[in-house]
Amino acid sequence: xxxxxxxxxxxxxxxxxxxxxxxxxxxxxxxxxxxxxxxxxxxxxxxxxxxxxxxxxxxxxxxxxxxxxxxxxxxxxxxxxxxxxxxxxxxxxxxxxxxxxxxxxxxxxxxxxxxxxxxxxxxxxxxxxxxxxxxxxxxxxxx
Numbered sequence: 001x002x003x004x005x006x007x008x009x010x011x012x013x014x015x016x017x018x019x020x021x022x023x024x025x026x027x028x029x030x031x032x033x034x035x036x037x038x039x040x041x042x043x044x045x046x047x048x049x050x051x052x053x054x055x056x057x058x059x060x061x062x063x064x065x066x067x068x069x070x071x072x073x074x075x076x077x078x079x080x081x082x083x084x085x086x087x088x089x090x091x092x093x094x095x096x097x098x099x100x101x102x103x104x105x106x107x108x109x110x111x112x113x114x115x116x117x118x119x120x121x122x123x124x125x126x127x128x129x130x131x132x133x134x135x136x137x138x139x140x141x142x143x
Contacts, residue, residue, distance in 0.1 A: 001045060004059060006034040009066050016073040019104045041065050072124045074114060078133065079103050085134055089141050110136050 010030070013021050024030045041062055048058045082103065083090045093099040110133050117129040 001049075001055065001058065002038050005038050005041075005045075005062050005066065008059065008063050009034055009037060012063065012067055013070065016067075017070050017075055018100055019075050019107055020070070022100075022104060037066050038062075072119070072121050074107055074110070074119060075103055077119075077124060078107050078110060078137070081130065081133055082106070082137060086137060086141060106137055106140050109140055 010021075021030070024033050044065060045058065045062060048061065053061075079090075079099075082093075090099070093102045113129060113132040113136060117123055117126055117132070119129065123129065
């Protein structure tokens with residue numbers, strides 16, 4: 001069960017938080033991170049197993065808990081704005097194979113905006129945040 005959760009968490013991170021994955025890979029801490037996260041919900045796993053909860057439900061509930069602090073994805077947020085509002089740049093980055101790195105660079109530029117507006121699942125539709133991020137992307141692309 002723990003290996004399945006680690007694999008699913010790794011997959012989730014690679015799809016939704018590749019910036020985190022890149023950072024962990026640089027420090028060679030991917031395995032440690034995944035292990036610590038899964039160990040952090042050990043009591044939840046045991047409790048669900050004792051209750052004879054089906055494995056697929058345990059996996060779903062545990063993955064939801066494991067990814068709680070990773071949602072919403074800042075990477076996907078920036079990537080979506082880039083694709084919707086800066087389509088040409090998005091396509092160019094894709095063609096060059098640099099989309100991941102460009103989005104991560106833009107994300108780093110947007111950290112203050114995310115902190116100022118308190119980026120959460122409840123606030124991800126905040127227009128002011130979108131305007132701020134769009135402005136930062138525009139400035140980034142004009143360099």
